[in-house]
Structure formats: structure tokens, C-alpha cells
Amino acid sequence: MSGLAVDGVTVRYGDKVAVDQATFTLEPGHVLALLGASGSGKSSLLRAIVGFEPIASGRVCWDGQDLSTVKVHKRRFGLVFQDGQLFPTMTVAKNIAYGLGALDRLTRRRRVQELLELVGLPGYGDRKPDQLSGGEAQRVALARALAPNPRAIFLDEPLSALDTGLRRRLADDLSRILRETGTTAVYVSHDQEEAFAVADSVAVMADGRILQREVPDELWNRPTNKQVAAFLGFRTFITQATAAALGWDGRLEAGYVLGIGPRSLDLDERGVEVPVLGQSMTVDHYVIEVRLPDGQQATVAAPKKADADHVRVTLTSGAVTPA
Ligand SMILES: Nc1ncnc2c1ncn2[C@@H]1O[C@H](COP(=O)(O)OP(=O)(O)OP(=O)(O)O)[C@@H](O)[C@H]1O
Numbered sequence: 001m002s003g004l005a006v007d008g009v010t011v012r013y014g015d016k017v018a019v020d021q022a023t024f025t026l027e028p029g030h031v032l033a034l035l036g037a038s039g040s041g042k043s044s045l046l047r048a049i050v051g052f053e054p055i056a057s058g059r060v061c062w063d064g065q066d067l068s069t070v071k072v073h074k075r076r077f078g079l080v081f082q083d084g085q086l087f088p089t090m091t092v093a094k095n096i097a098y099g100l101g102a103l104d105r106l107t108r109r110r111r112v113q114e115l116l117e118l119v120g121l122p123g124y125g126d127r128k129p130d131q132l133s134g135g136e137a138q139r140v141a142l143a144r145a146l147a148p149n150p151r152a153i154f155l156d157e158p159l160s161a162l163d164t165g166l167r168r169r170l171a172d173d174l175s176r177i178l179r180e181t182g183t184t185a186v187y188v189s190h191d192q193e194e195a196f197a198v199a200d201s202v203a204v205m206a207d208g209r210i211l212q213r214e215v216p217d218e219l220w221n222r223p224t225n226k227q228v229a230a231f232l233g234f235r236t237f238i239t240q241a242t243a244a245a246l247g248w249d250g251r252l253e254a255g256y257v258l259g260i261g262p263r264s265l266d267l268d269e270r271g272v273e274v275p276v277l278g279q280s281m282t283v284d285h286y287v288i289e290v291r292l293p294d295g296q297q298a299t300v301a302a303p304k305k306a307d308a309d310h311v312r313v314t315l316t317s318g319a320v321t322p323a
Pocket of ligand 1 (some may be wrong): 013016017018036037040041042043044045061166190
């Protein structure tokens with residue numbers, strides 16, 4: 001098989017199993033996000049693939065070749081970390097050119113210009129890393145990782161040190177850059193929106209195991225179990241009868257429940273009346289906590305505060321998952 005094959009990889013720190021028999025393949029040109037809560041083993045798996053962490057069992061192959069005897073710097077993998085780890089005394093241009101030693105000066109300079117344009121920083125070549133914002137530094141780190149045309153790049157929470165608004169914008173830019181360059185990438189994140197924005201497919205990890213690997217839509221609509229659903233924000237699970245009572249027009253197969261997430265219920269004047277239990281405010285909307293007909297609680301995202309002790313809602317979507 002061409003591209004990356006991770007086969008039964010286990011990583012241990014003493015008695016602690018950090019990664020438990022992770023298996024997946026990644027075709028050239030595809031972007032996979034490893035998504036999971038803190039401590040789920042994402043970084044350990046990424047570090048094992050690139051060769052920083054010894055593998056207790058299993059193997060990592062590229063184009064069918066076992067990489068166990070291939071040294072880290074010979075794997076032709078590019079790396080981007082949370083804090084870009086640029087060389088502080090070198091200019092941006094020198095940072096980007098770092099892995100281009102084999103090229104002549106003119107070609108090297110052209111390649112640096114090309115990458116600065118790709119990451120939206122033309123004219124930044126002479127700056128030093130301490131003259132860059134956090135977002136710019138991460139763009140330079142990406143440019144540096146892409147410069148030597150690696151066969152894949154590995155990004156470990158590359159945006160998590162940035163503030164939320166910037167993170168969203170940069171996630172979209174990153175996605176565009178990876179696609180434009182046809183780069184094969186593994187992207188570690190604990191933020192589902194970021195993972196969904198960047199990746200062609202998402203592998204959800206918990207306790208060192210990959211619970212499900214899917215394209216974002218399918219993962220969102222049909223999480224493989226309640227644990228994955230809950231991680232995606234579907235925390236209340238209801239039966240067909242309750243779903244129908246809330247105006248849902250779908251049908252659940254026997255043995256399945258519907259996970260209700262933060263955007264599953266819509267305010268709707270013609271909807272079902274439910275009691276309001278409380279409400280809070282986020283940056284751009286209110287979160288109204290309600291009691292469902294079956295007694296469970298759920299939340300509704302609303303543009304304004306509820307001014308009565310009940311609201312009318314309709315259930316418009318949810319995640320279908322085994323009961
Ligand atoms: N060097 C180490 N020695 C011992 N245990 C470790 C070491 N590195 C990680 N662990 C443990 O292995 C488990 C997986 O850690 P890992 O950093 O891979 O998770 P993660 O999903 O990347 O978390 P985060 O998002 O917080 O970085 C955790 O329980 C962690 O405490």
C-alpha cells in the first residue's frame with residue numbers, strides 16, 4: 001500500500017500503556033486528525049510514528065517499507081509543534097531554508113519566497129522570530145516543515161497556543177495550504193471544530209485506543225458509541241418515542257438512540273413546550289437548559305435570553321448511536 005500504514009502500534013511508559021494497538025492507513029494527499037481529550041495518547045502516537053518514541057509492539061510503514069530501522073531525520077517527515085520552535089537567532093528566511101541545505105543559493109531563495117507567499121507572509125523573510133505574532137510564528141513553522149517537500153507532515157496541536165478567533169481562521173488557512181500542496185498530514189488536536197475544519201477524516205482516541213475513524217460528516221451523524229458521541233458534545237441520549245415527541249422526523253433502528261448535542265434543538269414557536277431550568281451566556285449566543293419530556297436535561301442555543309419559564313423547541317438533528 002502507498003502512504004502511511006500504522007499497524008498495531010503500542011507505546012508504553014513503564015507500566016503505563018499510552019497507545020494501545022493503534023491501526024490506521026493514510027493515503028498520500030490525505031489529512032487525518034487524531035482527536036481526543038488530554039491524555040488520550042494522541043501525541044504519543046504521533047511521536048511514535050515520526051520516530052521520537054520507541055514502539056513497544058506493532059510497526060509503522062511508508063509505501064510498504066517498515067520504518068523501524070529508518071532514523072528520524074531519514075524518514076522525510078516534516079514536524080510542527082504547539083510552539084513552532086523556530087530558531088530564535090535566525091531570520092524567518094533562514095528558519096525556512098534550514099532543511100534546504102542541498103540546494104544552490106538561488107533555488108533556496110526562490111523556494112523560501114514561494115513558501116512565504118503560500119503561508120501569507122510575503123516580505124517577512126528578514127524578521128526575527130521575536131518580531132512575529134503567535135499566529136505568524138506558526139505559519140513560519142509550517143513553511144519550514146513544508147520547505148524540503150517532505151512526504152508527510154505531522155502537526156501536534158499547532159494552533160492550541162493561539163486565541164480562539166485566530167485559531168479558527170488559521171485552521172481554515174492550514175486546511176487550504178495542506179490541500180493546495182497535496183500534503184499528506186497527521187494533525188493532532190483536542191478541538192473538534194479545528195479537527196473537522198482541517199481533516200479529510202478524523203480518528204477519535206480515548207485511553208490510548210482509536211475508537212473510530214471516519215469522514216467528519218459520518219462521524220458527526222453516526223458516532224460508533226456513546227463515548228465517541230459524548231466526546232463530540234452529544235451528551236443526552238433519547239429514544240425514538242422522545243425524539244418523535246420533540247418533532248424529530250427521523251426513524252431510529254431498534255437498539256439505537258439519538259444523541260442530543262448543543263445544536264440539536266431549535267427554538268420554534270410551533271414546537272413542543274419544555275420547561276427552562278437555567279440559562280447562561282457565551283460569546284455569541286445564550287445556552288438555555290431545558291427538561292425534555294423524558295425527564296432528561298438538554299441545552300438549546302438561542303440568539304436571546306428566554307424571558308419565560310418555558311420555551312418551545314423542535315428537535316432538528318442528532319447523532320444516531322447504539323443504545
Ligand atoms: N514521558 C512520559 N512518561 C510517562 N507517561 C507519559 C509520558 N508521556 C505521556 N505519558 C502519559 O501517557 C498518556 C498519553 O499521553 P499523551 O501526551 O500521548 O496524550 P495526549 O492525548 O497527547 O494529551 P495532551 O493533549 O494533553 O497532550 C497520558 O496518560 C500521559 O500522562
